[in-house]
Amino acid sequence: MATQHSRSAARLMMAPAVILLLGWMLVPLTMTVYFSFKKYLPLRGGDLGWVGFDNYVRFVTSSAFWPSVMTTLIIVGGVLAITVILGIGLAILLNQPMWGQGMVRILVIAPFFVMPTVSALVWKNMFMDPNYGLLAHLWEFFGATPVEWLSQASLTSIVIIVSWQWLPFATLILLTAIQSLDSEQLEAAEMDGAPASKRFAFITLPHLGRAITVVILIQTIFLLSIFAEIFVTTGGAFGTKTLTYLIFQRVLESQNVGLGSAGGVYAIILANIVAIFLMRIVGKNLDA
Amino acid sequence: MARNVTNQRKIINTTAAWAVGLLIFFPILWTILTSFKTEAQAIADPPIFLGFDWTIENYKAVLERSNYGRFLWNSIIIAGGSTILGIIIAVPAAWSMAFVPSKRTKDILLWMLSTKMLPAVGVLYPIYLLCIRFGILDSKIALVFILMLINLPIIVWMLYTYFKEIPGEILEAARMDGASLKDEVLYVLTPMAIPGIASTMLLNVILAWNEAFWTLNLTAAKAAPLTAFIASYSSPEGLFYAKLSAASTMAIAPILILGWFSQKQLVSGLTFGAVK
Numbered sequence: 001m002a003t004q005h006s007r008s009a010a011r012l013m014m015a016p017a018v019i020l021l022l023g024w025m026l027v028p029l030t031m032t033v034y035f036s037f038k039k040y041l042p043l044r045g046g047d048l049g050w051v052g053f054d055n056y057v058r059f060v061t062s063s064a065f066w067p068s069v070m071t072t073l074i075i076v077g078g079v080l081a082i083t084v085i086l087g088i089g090l091a092i093l094l095n096q097p098m099w100g101q102g103m104v105r106i107l108v109i110a111p112f113f114v115m116p117t118v119s120a121l122v123w124k125n126m127f128m129d130p131n132y133g134l135l136a137h138l139w140e141f142f143g144a145t146p147v148e149w150l151s152q153a154s155l156t157s158i159v160i161i162v163s164w165q166w167l168p169f170a171t172l173i174l175l176t177a178i179q180s181l182d183s184e185q186l187e188a189a190e191m192d193g194a195p196a197s198k199r200f201a202f203i204t205l206p207h208l209g210r211a212i213t214v215v216i217l218i219q220t221i222f223l224l225s226i227f228a229e230i231f232v233t234t235g236g237a238f239g240t241k242t243l244t245y246l247i248f249q250r251v252l253e254s255q256n257v258g259l260g261s262a263g264g265v266y267a268i269i270l271a272n273i274v275a276i277f278l279m280r281i282v283g284k285n286l287d288a
Numbered sequence: 289m290a291r292n293v294t295n296q297r298k299i300i301n302t303t304a305a306w307a308v309g310l311l312i313f314f315p316i317l318w319t320i321l322t323s324f325k326t327e328a329q330a331i332a333d334p335p336i337f338l339g340f341d342w343t344i345e346n347y348k349a350v351l352e353r354s355n356y357g358r359f360l361w362n363s364i365i366i367a368g369g370s371t372i373l374g375i376i377i378a379v380p381a382a383w384s385m386a387f388v389p390s391k392r393t394k395d396i397l398l399w400m401l402s403t404k405m406l407p408a409v410g411v412l413y414p415i416y417l418l419c420i421r422f423g424i425l426d427s428k429i430a431l432v433f434i435l436m437l438i439n440l441p442i443i444v445w446m447l448y449t450y451f452k453e454i455p456g457e458i459l460e461a462a463r464m465d466g467a468s469l470k471d472e473v474l475y476v477l478t479p480m481a482i483p484g485i486a487s488t489m490l491l492n493v494i495l496a497w498n499e500a501f502w503t504l505n506l507t508a509a510k511a512a513p514l515t516a517f518i519a520s521y522s523s524p525e526g527l528f529y530a531k532l533s534a535a536s537t538m539a540i541a542p543i544l545i546l547g548w549f550s551q552k553q554l555v556s557g558l559t560f561g562a563v564k
Contacts, residue, residue: 010384017381017444018396024437025403028411028418035413090308098302106548107309110316113547115498117518118536122319126529132331134318141334167312169554173563176555211563218559225407228500228515232522244409251413252505264410275405279398 029268036261043255055262059250067239068246071155075242076223078159079166080216086163087170087215088208092200094171095178105175112168116228123161124150124233154238161229166222170215177211178204210281217278224271243267316540323347323533330529346534356517360538363513365428366503367496370435371489374443377436379485382447387456397448404441408501419506426508434506435496442495443488446557450484487553490546497543514539 036055039048059065094105111119127134128149136146149157181204189199225244234240236249247267251260310317321337322330329340350356385393415434419425454477462476500515507516518539521532547554555563 006388007390010388010390013380013384014396016377017400017440020377020437021400021403021440025406028414029406031414031417032411093301093305093308096301096305097298098305099298100302100306104305104309105551107313109547109551109554110313110544112554113494113498113543114316114540115515115518115543116500117504117515118319118540119315121518121521121532122315122536125527125532126318126322127315129527132333132527132529134335137333137335164312164315169558172551173555173559177563214559214563221405225409225501227409228504228519231504232519244407247409248412248505251409252416257413261413264407264412267407268410271405271407271410272402275402278405279402282401283394283398 032261032264032268034261035257036265038258040257040261041255042257051258055258056265059259059262059266064241064246068241068243071240072224072242072244074155075158075162075226076220078155079162079223080219082159082163083166083170083219084212084215086167087174088205088212090167090171091174091178092204094175108171109168111164112166112172114165116165116226117232119165120161120229120232123157123164128157150233151238154234154240158229158233158240161233162223162226165229166219169219173215174208174211177208181207214278214281217274217281220274221271221278224267224274243270316544319533319536321533322529323537325530325533327528327530330533346530347538349531350535350538356535359512359514359517362428362507362511363497363515363539366431366435366511366513367493369428369432370439370496371492373432374436374440374492375485375489378440378443378447378488382444382451385444385448386451386454387459397445400441400444404438408438412505415502416506425506426510426512428511430506431503431511431513434502435499438499438502439492439495442557443492446488446491446553447484450488451481453484454480487550488557490550491553491557494543494547494550 037050037052039051039054040046041048090108094101094108098104125133130136130146130148133146133149135149139146147153186199186203189203194202226242227244227248230236230240230242230245236245241249243263244267247260247263250256250263323346324342324344325336325340326343326345329336385397416425419427419430422430424430458476458480459472462472467476497513498515500519503513503515504519507513518535521535
């Protein structure tokens with residue numbers, strides 16, 4: 001149906017988007033790779049020549065590297081576990097017949113629209129402050145000593161804040177998936193005497209499998225690069241320095257661009273491994 | 289035929305769901321309530337929930353800080369500008385992919401998506417350096433451009449999904465009735481595409497408004513939007529809970545309202561059509 005004429009017109013229409021994204025991808029990426037092989041200290045002598053793979057070795061052997069990997073894994077893993085498990089529960093709950101379903105849904109989704117700096121600061125000051133925070137009052141009410149959340153339980157605190165931000169996303173996607181479940185299947189199983197736990201394990205959960213995978217992959221990509229939540233709460237102190245934050249500090253705070261760029265290349269490789277899995281799922285869906 | 293649900297079960301569901309919903313919403317509710325308290329009431333022990341003297345002093349105080357308006361203006365320009373620019377670039381691209389697909393369309397779409405996966409911190413220094421070289425560090429134009437680029441894949445994807453749902457037969461029918469290409473685009477396609485374009489814009493404004501990596505790292509005094517304004521409350525002003533709450537409420541209110549309108553688009557937009 002498409003003529004030669006419309007094909008070339010189509011190519012022309014696509015060109016701006018393709019060229020811009022190509023530039024956005026290639027130019028900075030090339031520069032990062034270039035810097036990663038250099039000793040480059042903008043404030044202390046500038047470009048000090050090629051150093052081969054030195055930066056790559058130094059980045060992974062620095063004392064801050066493994067702790068930052070652990071921190072990243074704990075935050076990403078913790079948030080994923082909490083949001084997926086609570087998200088499934090919430091999605092099932094919200095799918096039940098009730099009064100005011102739309103309104104409840106709005107309440108649950110709201111945190112997703114709060115900008116990261118606001119949610120981090122509101123949690124830090126108004127909830128987790130050891131003197132005036134609401135959680136401190138709650139602890140005192142039960143006769144417990146208030147926790148100094150962001151210094152004594154810093155990672156837990158970050159996980160709580162980020163989970164609160166991402167729970168709505170997981171819930172909304174899982175709810176969308178649950179709503180496409182054939183309710184007759186569930187009713188038939190119930191009539192045949194299958195208890196609720198089995199109906200969940202053998203019908204609902206398998207049906208959600210794909211949505212859960214998508215939630216995990218998309219959230220991982222976003223969670224690997226959380227920044228503002230750490231920037232305004234602990235500034236990377238108290239063991240909350242993630243890989244992203246470590247690279248940020250190397251590049252902008254200590255202005256060791258070569259070293260930071262090598263870290264950046266590691267981060268890009270890591271993100272791409274996750275991305276490949278996500279792309280497969282999305283790609284399959286395009287064919288269908 | 290759905291089975292009849294007993295009222296008793298419905299009451300239990302309703303109670304449980306509302307309890308959980310309010311618990312999740314509580315931090316936002318608490319922020320809004322606190323914004324109407326005096327500073328003393330905001331840190332009262334035990335905390336006051338509703339029985340306080342409502343005041344709008346905090347909002348006045350925040351607005352009087354000479355620069356609040358500029359942060360708000362920067363947010364509007366950056367979120368709005370990047371969205372409009374993104375739409376202008378993405379509409380033709382998504383259009384041609386949906387209506388004149390070729391063998392490579394799928395590869396191009398997936399490749400576009402893959403650029404979204406690039407971790408920002410990996411290219412932080414190059415972008416920082418380029419901004420300095422072009423003299424656009426701490427300028428709105430730099431952020432409009434960068435946020436447009438990071439969201440462009442999502443815009444193209446969403447538009448593509450919407451455009452694909454427009455049936456091709458309608459175009460053929462219009463053509464048979466003697467419509468020219470211009471008529472076709474103007475009177476047939478555009479009206480059908482407007483809802484899709486509108487919801488794409490909505491989601492994109494939300495994403496750009498809340499973006500907090502580039503906005504924090506590439507702005508200082510001149511181009512900082514609300515994300516950076518709130519971050520400046522980190523300390524010691526963050527201990528003025530009532531003012532922090534008023535500033536926060538003002539920063540999130542427009543997006544909360546827009547967000548509630550775009551719940552449906554959120555799912556298909558953020559999962560790239562993988563969950564419908």
